[in-house]
Amino acid sequence: MSRHASRVREIRKRVAIVAVAAFLLAFNLIAWTGSMGTTTTSTSSSSTSSTSATTTADEPTPLTTHQS
Amino acid sequence: MSHAFWITSRAAGVVALLASSGAVTAGLLMSGRFVRRSIDLRATHEALALATLIALAVHAFVLLGDGFLHPGLADITIPFASDFQRWWMAAGITAGWMLAILGLSYYARARIGVKRWRMLHRFTALAWVLGVVHALGQGTDAGTPWLLVSLAAVALPALGLLTMRLTPRTA
Numbered sequence: 001m002s003r004h005a006s007r008v009r010e011i012r013k014r015v016a017i018v019a020v021a022a023f024l025l026a027f028n029l030i031a032w033t034g035s036m037g038t039t040t041t042s043t044s045s046s047s048t049s050s051t052s053a054t055t056t057a058d059e060p061t062p063l064t065t066h067q068s
Numbered sequence: 069m070s071h072a073f074w075i076t077s078r079a080a081g082v083v084a085l086l087a088s089s090g091a092v093t094a095g096l097l098m099s100g101r102f103v104r105r106s107i108d109l110r111a112t113h114e115a116l117a118l119a120t121l122i123a124l125a126v127h128a129f130v131l132l133g134d135g136f137l138h139p140g141l142a143d144i145t146i147p148f149a150s151d152f153q154r155w156w157m158a159a160g161i162t163a164g165w166m167l168a169i170l171g172l173s174y175y176a177r178a179r180i181g182v183k184r185w186r187m188l189h190r191f192t193a194l195a196w197v198l199g200v201v202h203a204l205g206q207g208t209d210a211g212t213p214w215l216l217v218s219l220a221a222v223a224l225p226a227l228g229l230l231t232m233r234l235t236p237r238t239a
């Protein structure tokens with residue numbers, strides 16, 4: 001393999017490693033801190049033993065669950 | 069994890085955004101004669117462009133598995149086919165197709181003609197701007213500090229170089 005080709009191969013390898021690392025970092029950041037588009041909270045009343053759920057959209061959306 | 073497809077798509081979108089910004093910066097550095105052309109810069113530009121295309125494919129096609137959004141193939145590949153945030157989606161899909169076609173045309177430049185290809189390749193910057201608009205307008209993570217800081221770090225140099233490139237030179 002020529003010196004040029006091996007240099008190009010090395011750069012491609014580095015870019016691939018950085019891209020995968022960025023993906024994993026972004027994935028974990030979103031999974032731990034990111035909004036899924038909506039938040040659902042459940043509240044229980046001990047006196048009546050009834051449970052109610054409230055769904056609140058983060059942003060206006062036609063979806064009931066999450067959005068991009 | 070119930071949101072795995074959703075989070076994967078968003079993370080891939082972030083990678084596409086960062087890699088495309090890096091590719092545009094490297095491309096503008098080469099074409100603007102700001103630095104001496106080198107094998108390293110050209111190889112970095114090409115590798116970042118390919119990484120962008122892979123990330124874009126993941127960003128779009130992984131959504132097909134999302135159990136909440138339920139997009140069809142047309143929704144993620146044809147501008148204005150989806151009713152969901154129509155204009156932002158259309159901007160993203162158009163940017164994706166432009167980046168794919170203009171980027172991969174590099175491998176057919178001998179057939180296209182180098183001069184004509186160079187002229188076409190300039191529109192990649194427009195596709196990148198559309199992609200940034202899509203991300204900031206529609207992206208769920210657009211308002212998060214980590215995304216804004218990382219995007220600014222890679223997009224502002226590209227934007228500066230693009231502005232310099234588009235500004236007419238005075239003799």
